[in-house]
Amino acid sequence: MVDRAKPGEQTRTSPPGPRQPSLADVAGMAGVSHMTVSRVVNESGPVRPETRERVLAAVQKLGYRPNTAARALVTGRSGTLGVVALESNLYGPASTLYGIENAAREAGYGVAICSVTRPGRTSIGDAVESLRRQAVEGIVVIAPHVTAGRALAAAPSDIPVVAVGGGESAPVPVLSVDQYDGARRATEHLLARGHRTVWHLAGPEDWLEARDRERGWRDTLEERGLRVPAVVRGDWSPRSGYEAGRALVGKRGLKAVFSANDQMALGLLRAFTEAGIRVPEDVHVAGFDDVPEAAYFTPPLTTVRQDFIEVGRRTFGLLEDRMAGGDAGARHLVPAELVVRESTALR
Amino acid sequence: MVDRAKPGEQTRTSPPGPRQPSLADVAGMAGVSHMTVSRVVNESGPVRPETRERVLAAVQKLGYRPNTAARALVTGRSGTLGVVALESNLYGPASTLYGIENAAREAGYGVAICSVTRPGRTSIGDAVESLRRQAVEGIVVIAPHVTAGRALAAAPSDIPVVAVGGGESAPVPVLSVDQYDGARRATEHLLARGHRTVWHLAGPEDWLEARDRERGWRDTLEERGLRVPAVVRGDWSPRSGYEAGRALVGKRGLKAVFSANDQMALGLLRAFTEAGIRVPEDVHVAGFDDVPEAAYFTPPLTTVRQDFIEVGRRTFGLLEDRMAGGDAGARHLVPAELVVRESTALR
DNA sequence: GACCGTCGTGAAAGCGCTTTCTCGTCCGCT
DNA sequence: AGCGGACGAGAAAGCGCTTTCACGACGGTC
Numbered sequence: 001m002v003d004r005a006k007p008g009e010q011t012r013t014s015p016p017g018p019r020q021p022s023l024a025d026v027a028g029m030a031g032v033s034h035m036t037v038s039r040v041v042n043e044s045g046p047v048r049p050e051t052r053e054r055v056l057a058a059v060q061k062l063g064y065r066p067n068t069a070a071r072a073l074v075t076g077r078s079g080t081l082g083v084v085a086l087e088s089n090l091y092g093p094a095s096t097l098y099g100i101e102n103a104a105r106e107a108g109y110g111v112a113i114c115s116v117t118r119p120g121r122t123s124i125g126d127a128v129e130s131l132r133r134q135a136v137e138g139i140v141v142i143a144p145h146v147t148a149g150r151a152l153a154a155a156p157s158d159i160p161v162v163a164v165g166g167g168e169s170a171p172v173p174v175l176s177v178d179q180y181d182g183a184r185r186a187t188e189h190l191l192a193r194g195h196r197t198v199w200h201l202a203g204p205e206d207w208l209e210a211r212d213r214e215r216g217w218r219d220t221l222e223e224r225g226l227r228v229p230a231v232v233r234g235d236w237s238p239r240s241g242y243e244a245g246r247a248l249v250g251k252r253g254l255k256a257v258f259s260a261n262d263q264m265a266l267g268l269l270r271a272f273t274e275a276g277i278r279v280p281e282d283v284h285v286a287g288f289d290d291v292p293e294a295a296y297f298t299p300p301l302t303t304v305r306q307d308f309i310e311v312g313r314r315t316f317g318l319l320e321d322r323m324a325g326g327d328a329g330a331r332h333l334v335p336a337e338l339v340v341r342e343s344t345a346l347r
Numbered sequence: 348m349v350d351r352a353k354p355g356e357q358t359r360t361s362p363p364g365p366r367q368p369s370l371a372d373v374a375g376m377a378g379v380s381h382m383t384v385s386r387v388v389n390e391s392g393p394v395r396p397e398t399r400e401r402v403l404a405a406v407q408k409l410g411y412r413p414n415t416a417a418r419a420l421v422t423g424r425s426g427t428l429g430v431v432a433l434e435s436n437l438y439g440p441a442s443t444l445y446g447i448e449n450a451a452r453e454a455g456y457g458v459a460i461c462s463v464t465r466p467g468r469t470s471i472g473d474a475v476e477s478l479r480r481q482a483v484e485g486i487v488v489i490a491p492h493v494t495a496g497r498a499l500a501a502a503p504s505d506i507p508v509v510a511v512g513g514g515e516s517a518p519v520p521v522l523s524v525d526q527y528d529g530a531r532r533a534t535e536h537l538l539a540r541g542h543r544t545v546w547h548l549a550g551p552e553d554w555l556e557a558r559d560r561e562r563g564w565r566d567t568l569e570e571r572g573l574r575v576p577a578v579v580r581g582d583w584s585p586r587s588g589y590e591a592g593r594a595l596v597g598k599r600g601l602k603a604v605f606s607a608n609d610q611m612a613l614g615l616l617r618a619f620t621e622a623g624i625r626v627p628e629d630v631h632v633a634g635f636d637d638v639p640e641a642a643y644f645t646p647p648l649t650t651v652r653q654d655f656i657e658v659g660r661r662t663f664g665l666l667e668d669r670m671a672g673g674d675a676g677a678r679h680l681v682p683a684e685l686v687v688r689e690s691t692a693l694r
Numbered sequence: 695g696a697c698c699g700t701c702g703t704g705a706a707a708g709c710g711c712t713t714t715c716t717c718g719t720c721c722g723c724t
Numbered sequence: 725a726g727c728g729g730a731c732g733a734g735a736a737a738g739c740g741c742t743t744t745c746a747c748g749a750c751g752g753t754c
Contacts, residue, residue, distance in 0.1 A: 019423075022709090022710055022711085023710065023711065024710080032733075032734090033733065033734050033735080034710085034711085034734095035712090035733070035734060035735085036732085036733060036734080038711070038712070039732095039733085042712085044712090045732085045733090046730095046731060046732060046733090047732070047733085048731090048732060048733090051732080051733085065479065065480065066480075066710085066711080067420070067482070067709085067710050067711065068416075068419075068425075068480060068481060068482040069415075069416045069417075069419035069420040069425065069482055069709085069710080069711090070416075070420050070709070070710035070711040070712085070739090071710080071711055071712075072415075072416035072711090072739095073414070073416040073417050073420050073709090073710080073711070073712095073738095073739050073740065073741085074710085074711050074712045074713080074738080074739050075711085075712065075713095075739090076366075076739080078415075078416065079481075080459070080481065087445045087448075087449070089436075089438055089441050089442060089639070091436055094436050094441050095436060098434045098462055101434075101460060101461075101462050102434070102462070105461065105462075105477070110459050110461075110477070110478075110480070110481040111459060111460055111461075112427070112457050112458060112459045112460075113448060113458055113459075113460055114448075114452065114457075114458075115445055115448050115449065115452075130452070130457070131457075132412065133412065133413075133415060133457070134415060134426075134427065134457040135414070135415040135416060237639060238639060238640050238642065238643035239639075239642070239643070241643070242643055263639070263640060266640055266643050266644075267643045269643075269645065270643045270644070270645055270647075273645050292436070292584060292585060292586075292610070293585050293610060293613055293640065295585065295586070296585035296586065296588070296589055296613050296614045296616075296617045297613075297617070297645075298616065298617055298620050298644075298645040300617075369739090369740055369741085370740065370741065371740080379703080379704090380703070380704050380705080381704095381740085381741085382703070382704060382705080382742090383702085383703065383704080385741070385742065386702095386703090389742085391742090392702085392703090393700095393701060393702060393703090394702070394703085395701090395702060395703090398702080398703085413740085413741080414739085414740050414741065416739085416740080416741090417709090417739070417740035417741040417742085418740080418741055418742075419709095419741090420708095420709050420710065420711085420739090420740080420741070420742095421708080421709050421740085421741050421742045421743080422709090422741085422742065422743095423709080
């Protein structure tokens with residue numbers, strides 16, 4: 001019985017021990033050429049059923065696993081995609097990553113990640129380069145920053161790159177949730193409660209999403225000829241929302257606030273609570289993202305939901321297009337949805 | 348001037364266009380053999396300084412990038428690690444992932460991820476298999492589930508595997524935060540407030556971390572001969588915390604609750620607020636994790652902090668050990684830290 | 695002045711796989 | 725009976741790299 005993998009003529013360097021079985025090993029056991037095994041494994045080319053059975057049995061018994069490196073070497077395809085992810089626990093980016101990974105895996109791709117702490121021209125470039133070294137076939141950049149767009153301007157043209165949630169003015173296809181429209185919906189919702197105007201707690205200026213949300217809010221007010229209060233700016237963190245809240249307390253005519261994300265809205269709520277301002281009785285508050293916690297804030301938060309799984313799926317689709325040589329277009333939007341909760345309850 | 352990469356004798360299949368430059372291309376331009384280029388690139392073996400300069404210049408001009416597949420094929424090392432991640436936005440697992448990725452990148456490894464939705468015997472096995480197909484050199488399983496331990500029992504022995512935050516009874520090294528001790532600290536803190544006992548909102552039974560935290564809580568009470576109230580169980584989500592909160596409202600002697608994570612504590616707070624129970628005036632609440640939001644809950648939450656970055660770093664260290672053939676030991680603990688906030692303020 | 699060791703370089707082999715080409719066999723057709 | 729074609733299988737080449745070995749040119753030693 002030829003149970004053990006044949007050691008080959010030369011024993012190689014001794015330590016590695018019994019190496020992984022190769023096509024040749026399987027072929028030996030099945031009594032065919034390695035080519036036939038290849039055909040069976042890849043289901044390419046015709047093989048007589050009984051031969052196939054024998055090969056399959058040998059594959060099974062040997063625990064044969066195709067050598068990715070060898071395959072990649074000859075085909076020039078690694079079967080791996082790269083994702084440049086923002087190192088943060090921000091709900092959006094993290095969820096998007098999973099969405100992409102899922103879609104990629106279903107399509108038979110592996111996913112390599114490279115995280116960047118603070119995106120800038122260099123760091124994103126470094127990340128892309130690092131992924132290229134891993135021979136990825138395409139790259140998704142989760143790049144909500146404005147600077148990311150600039151970084152992508154220098155994106156390599158010999159490998160497909162797509163961006164999600166940013167990358168404006170970058171020469172790559174971009175997919176994002178319709179931040180502008182989402183912000184408009186939230187603002188309109190607040191206005192529909194009868195307020196004269198809506199204040200805005202914005203995100204960091206260098207985030208495209210923050211800009212879009214701010215623009216949506218501003219346009220909505222201006223279109224109706226309403227007063228546009230000075231923007232208060234945070235950094236997405238609950239802490240910054242809290243500080244913004246303290247700054248807002250006591251502002252005249254503060255009746256409605258639209259926060260650019262849920263975490264800052266949480267800080268806002270906290271600051272208002274401490275100051276004795278009741279939500280929704282005294283002030284209405286809306287957020288953005290619909291993080292799982294939002295429904296359990298005090299009070300439950302009206303917010304704008306983004307479907308990150310869908311974003312991930314479609315982003316992968318975009319990349320697939322590009323890899324197939326397609327154009328994929330420039331900018332794609334996924335709609336956002338308003339979720340109304342107690343923080344904007346009628347009073 | 349020899350500026351263009353030499354096309355090679357055969358034009359290959361026409362469509363691929365000008366392929367990536369190879370060692371041979373660089374060698375041609377520098378007027379040396381491909382071996383010399385290899386030596387320069389890898390800094391292996393002696394090369395005369397001036398030769399080296401010439402080679403480097405050619406590398407630069409051609410934009411040469413070593414072909415990972417070819418290198419992996421001959422060396423048998425892919426330079427890639429695999430991480431089996433839990434697909435969730437739970438703060439802990441996500442943060443751990445970044446910690447690992449960072450440490451790995453610093454050490455020159457790429458990171459491939461494979462997410463699993465609900466860990467079970469099969470899914471983790473599938474994920475591991477999927478990563479092996481990508482020729483990873485080692486695998487980290489972020490496996491907080493009890494079942495994960497069982498899944499790992501069948502872990503392949505021919506590739507280094509380590510687990511983080513779970514994998515009890517698995518034949519692999521495991522690293523985790525000291526959940527038991529953290530839970531004890533939280534419980535002791537609550538008891539120090541003068542309560543007769545502490546209630547516990549536990550996590551899902553099939554999570555090892557949930558078990559450890561529950562055990563820490565229970566032991567602390569039992570050691571002091573205190574009454575051990577019936578455990579209420581959630582699933583980590585704010586929603587489940589909310590429901591648990593509603594169930595707890597009205598329990599006789601409800602003065603202190605230790606929630607197994609912060610998100611559930613949030614739901615708890617919400618339920619208490621709705622029921623007119625004030626925290627900390629009427630009831631004390633403590634959580635676990637110290638998510639960034641915890642400091643801005645209403646009221647700010649006393650909780651147990653876990654240093655996930657450290658966990659990631661040390662987990663990678665463990666894997667590195669294993670890959671180098673070391674033993675790495677069985678179980679490693681990272682201490683947890685109590686963070687006191689208003690939800691357990693003295694009254 | 696013949697010799698050994700070092701240094702810098704090149705030649706050859708081969709990692710495991712796919713691509714392409716070739717070859718023998720058997721069928722159905724005229 | 726003869727022959728083209730489909731079918732099943734193998735032979736050979738080569739992907740880009742590292743490993744191993746071989747080779748010439750030195751410089752110092754006895």
